[in-house]
Amino acid sequence: MGTNAKGRTVMEVGDDGVALITIINPPVNSLSFDVLFSLKENYEQALQRNDVKAIVITGARGKFSGGFDISAFGGLQGGQTGPFSKPGFVAVDILTDTVEAARKPSVAAIDGLALGGGLEIAMTCHARISTPTAQLGLPELQLGLIPGFGGTQRLPRLVGLTKSLEMMLTSKPVKGEEAFDLGLVDALVSPDELVSTARRWALEILERRRPWVASLHKTSKLESLGEAREILKFARAQVRKQAPNVKHPLVCIDVIEEGIASGPRAGLWKEAEAFQELLHSETCKSLVHIFFSQRGTSKVPGVTDLGLVPRNVKKVAIIGGGLMGSGIATALILSNYPVILKEVNEKFLQAGINRVKANLQSRVKKGKMTQVKFDKTISLIKGTLGYESFKDVDMVIEAVIENISLKQQIFSELEKYCPPHCILATNTSTIDLNLIGEKTKSQDRIVGAHFFSPAHIMPLLEIVRTNKTSPQVIIDLFDVGKKIKKTPVVVGNCTGFAVNRMFFPYPQAALLLIERGADAYQIDKVMTKFGMPMGPFRLLDLVGFGVAIASGTQYIENFPERTYTSLLIPLMQGDGRQGESTQKGFYTYGDKRRANPDPELKKYIEKLRSMSGVDIDPKLAKLSEKDIVEMMFFPVVNEACRVLAEGIAVKAADLDIASVMGMGFPPYRGGVIFWADSIGSKYIYSKLEEWSKIYGGFFKPCAYLAERAAKGASLSAPLDEAKSRL
Numbered sequence: 235m236g237t238n239a240k241g242r243t244v245m246e247v248g249d250d251g252v253a254l255i256t257i258i259n260p261p262v263n264s265l266s267f268d269v270l271f272s273l274k275e276n277y278e279q280a281l282q283r284n285d286v287k288a289i290v291i292t293g294a295r296g297k298f299s300g301g302f303d304i305s306a307f308g309g310l311q312g313g314q315t316g317p318f319s320k321p322g323f324v325a326v327d328i329l330t331d332t333v334e335a336a337r338k339p340s341v342a343a344i345d346g347l348a349l350g351g352g353l354e355i356a357m358t359c360h361a362r363i364s365t366p367t368a369q370l371g372l373p374e375l376q377l378g379l380i381p382g383f384g385g386t387q388r389l390p391r392l393v394g395l396t397k398s399l400e401m402m403l404t405s406k407p408v409k410g411e412e413a414f415d416l417g418l419v420d421a422l423v424s425p426d427e428l429v430s431t432a433r434r435w436a437l438e439i440l441e442r443r444r445p446w447v448a449s450l451h452k453t454s455k456l457e458s459l460g461e462a463r464e465i466l467k468f469a470r471a472q473v474r475k476q477a478p479n480v481k482h483p484l485v486c487i488d489v490i491e492e493g494i495a496s497g498p499r500a501g502l503w504k505e506a507e508a509f510q511e512l513l514h515s516e517t518c519k520s521l522v523h524i525f526f527s528q529r530g531t532s533k534v535p536g537v538t539d540l541g542l543v544p545r546n547v548k549k550v551a552i553i554g555g556g557l558m559g560s561g562i563a564t565a566l567i568l569s570n571y572p573v574i575l576k577e578v579n580e581k582f583l584q585a586g587i588n589r590v591k592a593n594l595q596s597r598v599k600k601g602k603m604t605q606v607k608f609d610k611t612i613s614l615i616k617g618t619l620g621y622e623s624f625k626d627v628d629m630v631i632e633a634v635i636e637n638i639s640l641k642q643q644i645f646s647e648l649e650k651y652c653p654p655h656c657i658l659a660t661n662t663s664t665i666d667l668n669l670i671g672e673k674t675k676s677q678d679r680i681v682g683a684h685f686f687s688p689a690h691i692m693p694l695l696e697i698v699r700t701n702k703t704s705p706q707v708i709i710d711l712f713d714v715g716k717k718i719k720k721t722p723v724v725v726g727n728c729t730g731f732a733v734n735r736m737f738f739p740y741p742q743a744a745l746l747l748i749e750r751g752a753d754a755y756q757i758d759k760v761m762t763k764f765g766m767p768m769g770p771f772r773l774l775d776l777v778g779f780g781v782a783i784a785s786g787t788q789y790i791e792n793f794p795e796r797t798y799t800s801l802l803i804p805l806m807q808g809d810g811r812q813g814e815s816t817q818k819g820f821y822t823y824g825d826k827r828r829a830n831p832d833p834e835l836k837k838y839i840e841k842l843r844s845m846s847g848v849d850i851d852p853k854l855a856k857l858s859e860k861d862i863v864e865m866m867f868f869p870v871v872n873e874a875c876r877v878l879a880e881g882i883a884v885k886a887a888d889l890d891i892a893s894v895m896g897m898g899f900p901p902y903r904g905g906v907i908f909w910a911d912s913i914g915s916k917y918i919y920s921k922l923e924e925w926s927k928i929y930g931g932f933f934k935p936c937a938y939l940a941e942r943a944a945k946g947a948s949l950s951a952p953l954d955e956a957k958s959r960l
């Protein structure tokens with residue numbers, strides 16, 4: 235193998251006659267083509283050599299394998315040819331006909347992780363020994379694929395159909411201990427005994443003192459065909475309901491069924507063909523993009539490349555125990571950070587602590603947390619009304635109402651009471667950070683920590699830096715964000731930052747459309763069908779009209795030329811409608827938060843039309859689904875382009891992650907910019923240009939979009955690349 239090889243396997247043959255094959259491809263021992271070739275070569279040698287009686291496969295540095303090398307998908311999708319583009323080369327030729335059918339037994343020694351192709355290799359071995367904490371799973375569906383190295387056939391035969399479906403459809407791994415109970419692994423041992431136990435086990439199989447099991451032909455765990463069909467029917471119904479816009483979960487079920495109905499070899503072939511087809515799907519390309527983009531958020535030029543090490547944040551203070559403050563406190567204590575919660579009086583403090591308790595209790599109710607863990611977690615939060623206990627905190631997160639002078643006063647006080655190293659973060663969603671820190675000398679340690687509601691559940695953390703925020707502070711907050719299981723995205727300072735700014739046109743486009751004759755409930759339906767968690771009107775009801783007007787005002791003030799100003803919400807508010815909190819907004823709300831279309835909405839729209847002189851536009855009154863999607867999202871794409879052009883986001887992929895994790899843009903569409911690039915800058919520009927002539931500045935395409943369209947360049951390409959595509 236050449237020196238540029240991406241990973242390899244090494245084989246050592248011991249005096250006991252066992253060949254130990256180790257997968258080496260840091261950081262997760264993924265299965266690159268080089269690794270797979272090397273594995274094939276080692277296997278063939280081991281099978282030929284007279285001094286080898288049995289084989290053990292393991293992974294270097296405590297990790298079996300994180301699965302097929304996802305970075306190699308691009309080449310295959312781009313038409314790269316070779317043995318790997320031939321369906322069945324790995325699953326049938328190598329794993330089934332060489333490894334599993336061999337006359338020498340193989341045992342997998344699993345530590346750390348055995349995911350995707352990694353677990354599939356392990357399942358072709360004749361036994362599996364694992365550590366109790368190893369993670370074993372088939373997460374291919376999260377990449378828009380199905381297992382492609384025989385997993386759809388072997389997992390059901392090892393753990394039964396129901397559990398295997400759960401593992402594949404949710405992409406969730408199981409720990410070694412559970413894998414042992416399920417029969418997926420044969421023994422549990424500590425990491426230091428792993429390889430020696432596996433060697434012994436392999437020899438014992440050879441001596442027929444342990445069963446020699448070919449998983450593909452195991453039948454004891456499989457249900458009868460009739461029962462299996464019932465289980466699969468139920469699974470299909472669930473999948474159709476939960477993931478109506480993607481086809482790979484249904485394909486996975488079909489492939490499993492083929493193996494049960496026509497035998498595992500037929501199942502293997504169907505799997506191989508379906509895998510190849512899915513690999514080229516837009517869903518797979520989008521989800522792979524999301525996978526790498528999510529990891530890419532931790533690469534921020536000028537920040538993460540300076541070799542800085544995050545400081546240890548041992549204690550965090552939160553100011554304000556409202557919805558956001560209590561959610562942030564919950565997220566922190568759930569990851570074992572001691573938290574001080576400060577409020578202005580006893581009543582508010584108690585209410586804040588009670589919110590945190592309620593957040594945790596809902597986990598207990600759902601069986602996700604024990605009462606003992608609840609008690610331990612809640613003991614990490616202490617309430618306070620003063621600043622005395624701030625003298626040893628390492629980070630403060632301010633989460634009070636959006637009032638500039640109040641925030642300025644708080645930050646001046648923080649400067650007095652907190653130690654000089656303390657990070658001073660604000661959870662503002664709109665206010666300029668330079669204004670907040672104006673009255674302090676601490677601008678270098680002021681940073682935005684913008685959480686999304688509910689903060690203990692939503693996965694995104696926008697880290698907002700000003701040009702004075704020190705890289706160390708960003709690194710520290712990034713580290714805390716990771717530890718509390720968020721995906722942090724570093725963005726620049728401007729009104730609305732990246733997520734809210736990109737999405738402010740979303741409800742505005744919706745208002746523009748209904749004022750001119752489109753149907754509000756149809757728009758919401760089309761948006762949820764597209765894959766958004768809810769449509770714009772349901773969203774406006776959820777956030778409440780007060781918040782909607784306050785943030786709308788910010789955009790009117792900062793981006794007057796392109797903010798669509800609608801008086802519909804103030805008009806409805808004048809009638810006591812505030813959204814869901816008053817059970818009346820664009821919808822009315824009954825039991826269990828069920829939203830019902832409200833016939834009275836028409837009345838408000840008609841009144842608005844007579845006040846503003848806006849007429850029904852016959853074209854907008856009968857929009858197709860495609861038209862609605864475009865008129866709703868092209869303005870979002872346009873604003874995302876401005877965010878990129880202004881350098882608020884470092885790269886387009888960060889906006890894709892921000893849109894998926896902050897706004898619920900469907901991940902299987904790859905995020906806002908990725909989706910836009912699948913449509914093309916020229917088309918988006920021409921549509922916006924056309925609408926801006928009819929409906930005004932709200933739709934006017936920005937310079938960045940115009941430039942990309944003129945060059946026929948993608949929106950995500952960095953500037954130089956965009957030029958080179960000319």
Ligand SMILES: C[C@H](O)CC(=O)SCCNC(=O)CCNC(=O)[C@H](O)C(C)(C)COP(=O)(O)OP(=O)(O)OC[C@H]1O[C@@H](n2cnc3c(N)ncnc32)[C@H](O)[C@@H]1OP(=O)(O)O
Binds near residue numbers: 265350377385
């Ligand atoms: C034919 C087969 O059926 C098809 C397959 O096997 S498809 C692949 C199935 N496997 C997966 O989906 C696993 C994907 N990986 C993961 O879930 C997680 O990375 C993990 C649980 C393995 C490790 O998580 P964690 O420790 O948090 O590290 P994480 O930051 O995610 O990954 C570390 C690095 O490994 C890379 N990596 C992880 N898994 C990879 C894989 N399967 N291929 C290529 N690179 C991978 C990541 O991109 C990251 O690279 P970076 O440092 O350059 O950003």
